[in-house]
Amino acid sequence: MLWGMTDVLTVNGGAPLVGDLEVRGAKNLVSKAMVAALLAEDRCRLRNVPEISDVKIVSGLLELHGVRIDSTDRDGELLLDPTNVEQAHVADIDAHAGSSRVPVLLCGPLLHRLGEAFIPDLGGCRIGERPINYHLDVLRQFGADVQKRPEGLRLTAPGGLRGAKVHLPYPSVGATEQVLLTAVRAQGVTELSNAAVEPEIIDLICVLQKMGAIISVETDRVIKIEGVERLGGFDHRAIPDRIEAGSWACAALATRGDVYVRGAQQQPMMPFLNVFRKVGGAFDIDDEGIRFWHPGGRLESLALETDVHPGFMTDWQQPLVVALTQTSGLSIVHETVYENRLGFTEALAEMGAVIQLYRECLGGSPCRFGRANFRHSAVISGPTPLRGAEITVPDLRGGFSYLIAALAAEGQSKVHGIDLIYRGYERFSDKLDALGASYDVG
Ligand SMILES: CC(=O)N[C@H]1[C@@H](OP(=O)(O)OP(=O)(O)OC[C@H]2O[C@@H](n3ccc(=O)[nH]c3=O)[C@H](O)[C@@H]2O)O[C@H](CO)[C@@H](O)[C@@H]1O
Numbered sequence: 001m002l003w004g005m006t007d008v009l010t011v012n013g014g015a016p017l018v019g020d021l022e023v024r025g026a027k028n029l030v031s032k033a034m035v036a037a038l039l040a041e042d043r044c045r046l047r048n049v050p051e052i053s054d055v056k057i058v059s060g061l062l063e064l065h066g067v068r069i070d071s072t073d074r075d076g077e078l079l080l081d082p083t084n085v086e087q088a089h090v091a092d093i094d095a096h097a098g099s100s101r102v103p104v105l106l107c108g109p110l111l112h113r114l115g116e117a118f119i120p121d122l123g124g125c126r127i128g129e130r131p132i133n134y135h136l137d138v139l140r141q142f143g144a145d146v147q148k149r150p151e152g153l154r155l156t157a158p159g160g161l162r163g164a165k166v167h168l169p170y171p172s173v174g175a176t177e178q179v180l181l182t183a184v185r186a187q188g189v190t191e192l193s194n195a196a197v198e199p200e201i202i203d204l205i206c207v208l209q210k211m212g213a214i215i216s217v218e219t220d221r222v223i224k225i226e227g228v229e230r231l232g233g234f235d236h237r238a239i240p241d242r243i244e245a246g247s248w249a250c251a252a253l254a255t256r257g258d259v260y261v262r263g264a265q266q267q268p269m270m271p272f273l274n275v276f277r278k279v280g281g282a283f284d285i286d287d288e289g290i291r292f293w294h295p296g297g298r299l300e301s302l303a304l305e306t307d308v309h310p311g312f313m314t315d316w317q318q319p320l321v322v323a324l325t326q327t328s329g330l331s332i333v334h335e336t337v338y339e340n341r342l343g344f345t346e347a348l349a350e351m352g353a354v355i356q357l358y359r360e361c362l363g364g365s366p367c368r369f370g371r372a373n374f375r376h377s378a379v380i381s382g383p384t385p386l387r388g389a390e391i392t393v394p395d396l397r398g399g400f401s402y403l404i405a406a407l408a409a410e411g412q413s414k415v416h417g418i419d420l421i422y423r424g425y426e427r428f429s430d431k432l433d434a435l436g437a438s439y440d441v442g
């Protein structure tokens with residue numbers, strides 16, 4: 001494994017990726033399930049936990065609050081003991097927040113357990129403004145008091161937290177999780193409307209139910225939570241990472257390869273599989289995973305827009321765009337979740353891709369960004385051969401997309417900043433080895 005050893009890969013592209021790999025637990029569930037442990041009064045066991053840097057960041061934050069964490073090699077097991085949760089020093093919280101957005105989700109659990117919480121500077125991918133206004137609004141509705149301090153935001157709940165009728169202006173994943181993690185121990189009933197219902201959220205609800213929570217997911221994005229007085233521990237196997245699985249599928253397609261992704265599951269990937277099939281990719285699903293391959297011949301362009309679940313998720317968009325450079329004709333991608341998630345295409349253009357960005361909502365329905373001057377639609381003209389280049393990783397998924405482009409390109413590429421990719425792709429260099437990729441460190 002390369003993590004921490006170097007930040008540059010020299011990739012010799014132009015050969016198909018062929019072989020098997022395994023994806024483990026989803027980054028977007030594992031970090032939240034770890035936060036849920038803060039609510040528990042007994043020990044918790046999370047399995048299928050991947051070795052990614054986001055897990056290290058959240059572990060560091062939880063340890064600051066007195067949660068004892070051990071890991072074993074058995075099934076990626078993480079043992080969390082929250083029986084002695086304590087107040088942490090604000091400066092230390094800031095130092096541990098790192099590149100993740102998860103710290104904002106500690107608010108509800110810490111308010112319940114300690115009566116006080118701080119929100120440090122948040123990290124996460126720079127793919128848009130990413131405000132936390134929904135989070136603060138819902139916390140206030142539960143009874144939290146939010147004060148601006150020189151060191152950040154301080155939250156208290158002088159009268160305790162009470163269930164509320166909450167409506168989200170947009171089905172935000174993080175704000176939905178904020179409501180869940182706060183409402184489960186709040187006094188009374190919470191009714192959340194316009195909730196996000198991503199598979200990782202449903203898996204978090206499963207974790208909370210194991211702990212003793214009472215949560216019902218109703219039709220039309222409504223979630224009802226009856227607060228309880230005490231939550232116990234949990235033993236849970238994390239849902240597999242459908243974003244990582246989709247990323248390797250795109251790598252197989254763009255390199256004309258054949259990759260078996262052990263752990264990939266059909267149900268959470270249905271929107272991806274439909275698109276993969278429409279562009280001409282082949283896949284075969286069995287009980288253990290999904291095989292993705294380029295069946296030969298030409299790939300078809302398509303019009304697509306990203307959306308909240310059950311739509312085509314935004315995190316698949318960047319790897320897919322690289323594969324779309326190899327389809328015949330004009331593809332349109334309308335990014336409706338983040339206003340600035342197409343900037344990574346500039347480097348692809350340097351590698352020979354023909355991609356034009358537009359401010360208009362192209363190829364789909366008008367979205368929140370239509371009148372706001374963001375270049376959030378792309379037209380990709382293909383197929384275009386890609387050539388090696390020197391490129392720098394802009395964000396997590398953009399970084400993996402650059403790796404795909406470098407592997408698909410003729411010649412050599414130097415990819416800088418690969419450490420960012422370890423936020424969400426476990427042991428990716430080992431996986432590249434297993435697929436026969438040619439690259440050097442440095
Ligand atoms: C760690 C994690 O799980 N990250 C995922 C999570 O991010 P995250 O939870 O941050 O994403 P959200 O669903 O909250 O964000 C969606 C949109 O809502 C906006 N918004 C959000 C909160 C808020 O208070 N105000 C506001 O305006 C955001 O700027 C964005 O435009 O869901 C995204 C959408 O599926 C994924 O791309 C990320 O991989």
Ligand SMILES: C=C(OP(=O)(O)O)C(=O)O
Nearest residue numbers: 101124125315396397424
């Ligand atoms: C945007 C992402 O994650 P985060 O919310 O952690 O920045 C991602 O996983 O692509």
